[in-house]
Amino acid sequence: MLEWTSLFFLGGGAYAALELAWRGTTHWTMFLAGGACLCLLQWLAARPLPLAAAACTGAACVSGLELAVGAVCRVMLHTAVWDYTGEWGNLAGLVCPKYTLYWFLLCGWVIFVLRCVESTVYHPQKSLSDG
Secondary structure (H helix, E strand, C coil), X not given: CHHHHHHHHHHHHHHHHHHHHHHCCCCHHHHHHHHXXXXXXXXXXXXXXXXXXXXXXXXXXXXXXXXHHHHHHHXXXXXXXXXXXXXXXXXXXXXXXXXXXXXXXXXXXXXXXXXXXXXXXXXXXXXXXXX
16 A cells, blocks of 8 residues: 555656646646546556556546646536647547657556566576575
8 A cells, every 4th residue: 555655656756747847837636637647557557468568558548637637627627737638640639640649659668667666676596696
């Protein structure tokens, strides 16, 4: 439970920081989305999927979550957190192929790092002296 809580807060903080760096603004709902995304990516990292397939799945899930959170923000909170209507192929101005590609690249990197941490911290190889 502590691992998932830590991942949630780390993901939320990283997502908000990424938005602040990229767009100069963020919204509290992005913290929640980021936490959920990192937990999802950890779950994907633990699966025996090739990295590209895991990154593709992660990007689709992140984009789907952004679509859902963006729709909730517009309908229930009466606020537009972001607007991609000027981007090619956008869906309701909430997601677009360009940012899904960026998520694919970022998800691939994050899953790679999570797998490295898993293999080196939780399951280190036996040293040669251990026999």
